[in-house]
Amino acid sequence: MKILVALKQVPDTETKVKVAADGRSLDPTDVKWITSPYDEYALEEAIRLKESAQAEVTVVTLGDDKGKDVLRNALALGADNAILLKGDGQGDAFAVASALAAFAKDKGFDLILAGNKGMGGDNSAVGPMLAELLGWAQANVVVKLELSGATFRAEREIEGGSEAVEGSLPAVITAQKGLNEPRYASLKGIMAAKKKTIEEADATGLPAASAWSALTLPPARPEGRKLEGDAASQAKSLFGLLRDEAKVL
Numbered sequence: 001m002k003i004l005v006a007l008k009q010v011p012d013t014e015t016k017v018k019v020a021a022d023g024r025s026l027d028p029t030d031v032k033w034i035t036s037p038y039d040e041y042a043l044e045e046a047i048r049l050k051e052s053a054q055a056e057v058t059v060v061t062l063g064d065d066k067g068k069d070v071l072r073n074a075l076a077l078g079a080d081n082a083i084l085l086k087g088d089g090q091g092d093a094f095a096v097a098s099a100l101a102a103f104a105k106d107k108g109f110d111l112i113l114a115g116n117k118g119m120g121g122d123n124s125a126v127g128p129m130l131a132e133l134l135g136w137a138q139a140n141v142v143v144k145l146e147l148s149g150a151t152f153r154a155e156r157e158i159e160g161g162s163e164a165v166e167g168s169l170p171a172v173i174t175a176q177k178g179l180n181e182p183r184y185a186s187l188k189g190i191m192a193a194k195k196k197t198i199e200e201a202d203a204t205g206l207p208a209a210s211a212w213s214a215l216t217l218p219p220a221r222p223e224g225r226k227l228e229g230d231a232a233s234q235a236k237s238l239f240g241l242l243r244d245e246a247k248v249l
Contacts, residue, residue, distance in 0.1 A: 001055040001147075002107075003046045005079065006100055006114040006126070008036040009063060009070045013119060017217075024212045035070045038115025040182040041175035045145060046113050047078040048180065053147070056080050058109075062087055062099050068198055075193035076185035082196065085203035095206035097129035103201060104134065109170060111152075116141045116174035127174035137167035143178040 011017055012032040020027040035043075046057045058081040059074040061067040071082035085099050104112060112134075117124040124140070131138035139145075139154035143162075146153045147169075154165045154173060185193075225241075227234040243249040 001049070001053055001111065002109045003049060003055050003057050004104055004107075004109045004112045005039070005043050005046045005057060005059045005074070006112065006130075007039045007043065007059055007061045007070050007074060008115070008118040009033045009061060009067050010036045010119045013037070019215050019217060024215050026215070033066060033069065035073060036115050036118045038117055038119070038175060038177070040115075041177065041179045042113035042115050042173075043074055043077060043079070044180045044182040045173075045175060046111075047183075049111075049147065050078065050080075058083065060085060060100065060103060062091075062096055062203055071198050072193050072196075073185060075196050075198075076189040077183060078189065082198045084198055084200045086200055087203035087206060091206040091208045092210045093123050093125035094129055094209040097126050097133055098207055099203040100126070100130050101133035103203075104130075111147075111169060112136075112172045114172070114174050116176050124174075127172055131172035134170070134172070137169070137171040138173070139165040139167065139171065140174045141176040142173050143176050145173060145179065 010033065011026065012034050015031050017031065018027040018029070019025075043059065046055070049055045050057050057079045059071055059079045060083040061070050062085040064086065065084075067084055071084060075082055083103065085103060087099065091099070112130065114127050114130075116127065118126070127140055128138060137152075139152070139156065141156045142154040143157055144155035150169050152167055152169060152171055152173070156163050156165065156176065157178075227237045229237070239249070
């Protein structure tokens with residue numbers, strides 16, 4: 001079985017981001033880059049399938065040379081091959097899905113795994129678009145995955161219960177938190193990853209269907225207010241503020 005895992009490099013969730021001078025992108029200065037957390041579940045699932053079903057795992061990311069850090073980490077965790085699709089990485093979801101589809105087409109992959117969304121973008125669109133472009137079956141926001149021969153059974157959480165999706169391979173599956181518990185790279189894996197080659201392919205001129213017109217940070221949160229007095233007077237003051245200032249009563 002051949003498995004492809006699509007990874008995205010995103011700012012660390014604890015990074016204090018700034019808007020770049022163009023007003024349409026993030027300022028990369030002092031940003032720590034990590035693998036998108038939801039993609040970690042996809043990678044872990046691929047490695048587990050490799051260990052149980054003798055699968056070959058290839059990881060791919062779209063962007064510039066800094067994306068090699070994400071790929072090198074995936075190799076340290078157990079991936080077999082790594083591909084960097086070189087582009088500016090600023091395209092929309094359709095551009096990213098198109099680049100991945102162009103790469104994956106006719107390469108014999110049985111399964112493509114990815115996070116159900118990329119932190120920062122949060123549009124959950126790349127996986128479904130990729131499946132449509134390839135004409136493959138798909139299941140999204142998956143918390144349990146079982147493969148049997150050329151078929152799959154995926155479970156996803158819905159309001160008030162769970163939903164099972166069954167289909168045939170090849171397929172695109174997007175991972176949700178709860179699918180597994182991602183592992184940490186071992187020292188042996190890290191050292192071995194340094195010796196592995198990361199292949200490169202061109203992914204410029206992506207056919208974006210939309211573009212950012214403006215990007216702004218949310219307004220600063222106003223300082224809190226401390227209410228003085230005993231419980232009764234605090235409750236009276238709070239009621240007045242909610243009625244007269246917040247206008248919620």
